[in-house]
Amino acid sequence: MAAAEEREALAGRMMPHRQPLVIEGQMRVCSACGAYRDWVVVCVRAQVWLRCPARHEGYEDRLDTAWYDRHSGPITHQHDSYEDGLRHLGH
Numbered sequence: 001m002a003a004a005e006e007r008e009a010l011a012g013r014m015m016p017h018r019q020p021l022v023i024e025g026q027m028r029v030c031s032a033c034g035a036y037r038d039w040v041v042v043c044v045r046a047q048v049w050l051r052c053p054a055r056h057e058g059y060e061d062r063l064d065t066a067w068y069d070r071h072s073g074p075i076t077h078q079h080d081s082y083e084d085g086l087r088h089l090g091h
C-alpha cells in the first residue's frame, strides 16, 4: 500500500469502548458531563479522540495509534464517513 493510501485508510477509524477506560491508572471521565464509560474511540491519523455518550468529544494525548491498534483487535470497521461510523456504533 502506498504511503498516501495508508494515511487515508488510517483516517477516521473508530471503535466502541463500553467499559470504563483507564489511562495510566486513572479512569477517563468526560470533563463536560462526568461520563466514564460507553465511549467511542476515534483514531484520526496519529491522534485519538474520545466521544462520550452525550457526544462530547475530546482529544486524548495519552493515547495514540499504537494504543488503538492494541485495543481494536484485528477487525476494524471502515466507514464512508464519521457520521456513518457513529450510527454503526449506535451513537
Ligand SMILES: [Zn+2]
Binding pocket: 030, 031, 032, 033, 034, 035, 052, 053, 054, 055, 056
Ligand atoms: Zn460528556
